[in-house]
Every structure is written in C-alpha cells, then in structure tokens.
Amino acid sequence: MNRLITIAAAVLLGLFAFFLSFFTVDEKHSAVVFQFSEAKRIIQKPGIYFKVPFLQEVKRFDRRIQTIDESTPARIQTSEKMNVLADTYIKWQIADVEKYYKAVGLNELKATERLRSTVNKMLRDEFGKRTVQDVITGKRDEVMRELRKVADADAEAIGVRIVDVRLKRVELETATLNSVYERMRSERKTEANKLRSEGAAQADKIRGDADKQKEIVLADAYNKAQSMMGEGDAKAAAIYAAAYGKNPEFYAFYKSMDAYKESFGKKSDVMVLDPSSEFFKYMKNPRAGGAK
Known part of the structure; x- marks a missing residue:
C-alpha cells in the first residue's frame, strides 16, 4: 500500500513538473527565461516554449505601444528669456528585449524616466534656440521633428523605439503673456506708423505727379x-x-449793323450821341453810301 502511494505521488509530481515545463508567449509580449536571476533565453515570437521547472522562471515584457503623459507641463525658456509651459506626451515601445533588459532590467519606471529626461532636455535645447512665436506657431513642427529624431537615437540604446512625441499645448505664463502682448502692440504700432508714412509719401508723390501732369495739360491746351x-x-x-475788297460799302453796312446790335442789346442801354453823328448814317438812310 505504501508503495502504491509512493508511485502515485511520483506520478502526480511528474505530471505537475511536466505542466510547469511549458509556457506560452502571446503576440503582445516578449519573454526572458531566467535561471538563478541570470537571463538564459530571450523569446520575441509568440508560441509554446519549454523551461526547466523549479530552476527557471519566465518574465514577460509588454511589446505594445506605451504612453508617457506628463501630468504637469514643463516650464521652459525661449531664446528671448521668456517662460512658456509645454505639455507633452511620448509614445514608445520595446523594440529589442535583450537591449532593454540589459539597460533597465525589470524596472519599467527607469526606462520611462530616461525617455522623459531625454525629451525634456531636447525641448529645452530646441526652445532655447527659438522665439515664442516660433514654438507656438511658425516652427513647432520643425521642433518636434528634431526632438523625435534625437530622442529616438537615445532610446535605441536601451532597446526602445520612439513612436511619437507631441506637444499637446504650449502656453505662456501670465508675466510672459503680458510682455508678449506689449511687444506685439508695439510692433503693430511701429508697422502701422511705417505704413502710414509710406502711404503719405506715396500720396505726396502721386499728387505731385498729378499736379505736374495738370500743368503740362493746361499749358498744352493753352x-x-x-x-x-x-x-x-x-x-x-x-x-x-x-x-x-469785293464790296466796301456792304462791308461798312454790315459792320454798322453789328455795332448797332452790340450798342442796343438791352432796353436799358443808354447812349448819348449827336444825332448827326456818322454812327447813325445807316439808321437814317439804309441806302447811304450808294447801297442798293
């Protein structure tokens, strides 16, 4: 009876050891097989695998895309020594499990801190080269492309791939905001004065040209x-x-008629002349001077 019990226990122990010898790795994870805390095998493909029971253990590493989302925005200074608040997020995933394990071990927090530190340093370097306007609007995409390039190179050293780095928002501090508004107001005022000055100069030039053309036209017309x-x-x-030459008497008569017409154009016109004056010659006698 004792022998049967021993055999049954041995069989059960064997079956238990047999089941402990196999493990699975799905497509979401990679695995490292450890023996006495030393990495013996790195498994990156999904499937069913064998391990030595009781001597080896398996640790799985998530290969899905992870997100580092900053809880508070970073305070960064631009080239004009103005402070802005930059809120970022980083998307990353393990690309090489062997490199990753050798660099950070099983401490995922160490990996995220390194990535966060790299991105923040790059943000400060890139923002420090540019103005507030550049980082808010004009060259924001350029900043992020450069940042991702450098961050990805650093992340590769620990077996990580940077999927994306983005600025969720960039805000100005209150003091910086007031300073920017004042500067913008000053710049716009300067630009407006410049445009007004240029417009006045153009108007004077146009008026001068018009006056010159007017004088030329009037002189030519005169x-x-x-x-x-x-x-x-x-x-x-x-x-x-x-x-x-053809008829002197008729000419004299015609000119006298014009003189009469001009002299008596209105009823109120008054002339004081001697009635025997030569002026009335044709009025007294239309045939005077031989006219027919």
Missing part, C-alpha cells in the same frame, strides 16, 4: 487754344479783307 485763336483771327481777317 498753347493749342492760342494757336487756334490765331488761326481763326487770321482766317477772319482774310474773310473780312476779301469781303471788303
């Missing part, structure tokens, strides 16, 4: 008018001369 008046007077004189 010269043309004088020329045309001279030509008209010459033609009129020629016509008068021709008319006088």
Whole structure:
C-alpha cells in the first residue's frame, strides 16, 4: 500500500513538473527565461516554449505601444528669456528585449524616466534656440521633428523605439503673456506708423505727379487754344479783307449793323450821341453810301 502511494505521488509530481515545463508567449509580449536571476533565453515570437521547472522562471515584457503623459507641463525658456509651459506626451515601445533588459532590467519606471529626461532636455535645447512665436506657431513642427529624431537615437540604446512625441499645448505664463502682448502692440504700432508714412509719401508723390501732369495739360491746351485763336483771327481777317475788297460799302453796312446790335442789346442801354453823328448814317438812310 505504501508503495502504491509512493508511485502515485511520483506520478502526480511528474505530471505537475511536466505542466510547469511549458509556457506560452502571446503576440503582445516578449519573454526572458531566467535561471538563478541570470537571463538564459530571450523569446520575441509568440508560441509554446519549454523551461526547466523549479530552476527557471519566465518574465514577460509588454511589446505594445506605451504612453508617457506628463501630468504637469514643463516650464521652459525661449531664446528671448521668456517662460512658456509645454505639455507633452511620448509614445514608445520595446523594440529589442535583450537591449532593454540589459539597460533597465525589470524596472519599467527607469526606462520611462530616461525617455522623459531625454525629451525634456531636447525641448529645452530646441526652445532655447527659438522665439515664442516660433514654438507656438511658425516652427513647432520643425521642433518636434528634431526632438523625435534625437530622442529616438537615445532610446535605441536601451532597446526602445520612439513612436511619437507631441506637444499637446504650449502656453505662456501670465508675466510672459503680458510682455508678449506689449511687444506685439508695439510692433503693430511701429508697422502701422511705417505704413502710414509710406502711404503719405506715396500720396505726396502721386499728387505731385498729378499736379505736374495738370500743368503740362493746361499749358498744352493753352498753347493749342492760342494757336487756334490765331488761326481763326487770321482766317477772319482774310474773310473780312476779301469781303471788303469785293464790296466796301456792304462791308461798312454790315459792320454798322453789328455795332448797332452790340450798342442796343438791352432796353436799358443808354447812349448819348449827336444825332448827326456818322454812327447813325445807316439808321437814317439804309441806302447811304450808294447801297442798293
């Protein structure tokens, strides 16, 4: 009876040891097989594996993407010595389990602290080269590309891959914000004054050009008018001369009619003349001077 009990116990112990000899690794994890705290095997592919029971143990490492999300924003100084609050997050994953274990062991906190320290240092270096405007708007993407490049190179040394580094937000401190507003107001005022000055100069130039063109046009028009008046007077004189040559008496009569018309254009007009004056010659006798 004792022998049967011993055999049964041995079988059960064997079965228990047999079941302890196998372990699985899924696609989410990598595994390291330890023997007396020394890494013997590194397993990075999913499957069923064998270990020596009671002598070896298995530690699994999460290969999924991890996130380091800062709880409080970092206070960083820009090239203008102005403080901003930068809130970041880092996404990373284990790329090489062997490197990772040798660098940080089983202490994941050590890995995250190293990544956090690298990113914060790079942020300070990059922000220190740039202005507030650059880090908030203009060159923010450039900063993050450079930061990720350097951080990924450092993370590779501990078997980690940086998936992404992002600035969730960048805010100005109250004192910095007031200083920036004052500077922006001053810059805009300076720019506005410059534009007004340039506009006034352009307006003066345009007015000067317009006045010059006006004088040129008026002078040209006056010269043309004088020329045309001279030509008209010459033609009129020629016509008068021709008319006088053909019939001097008729010409005299015509000129007298014009004189009468001009002299008595209004009822209120008054002239004081001797009735026997030559002026009334054609008024007294339309045929005077032999007119027919």
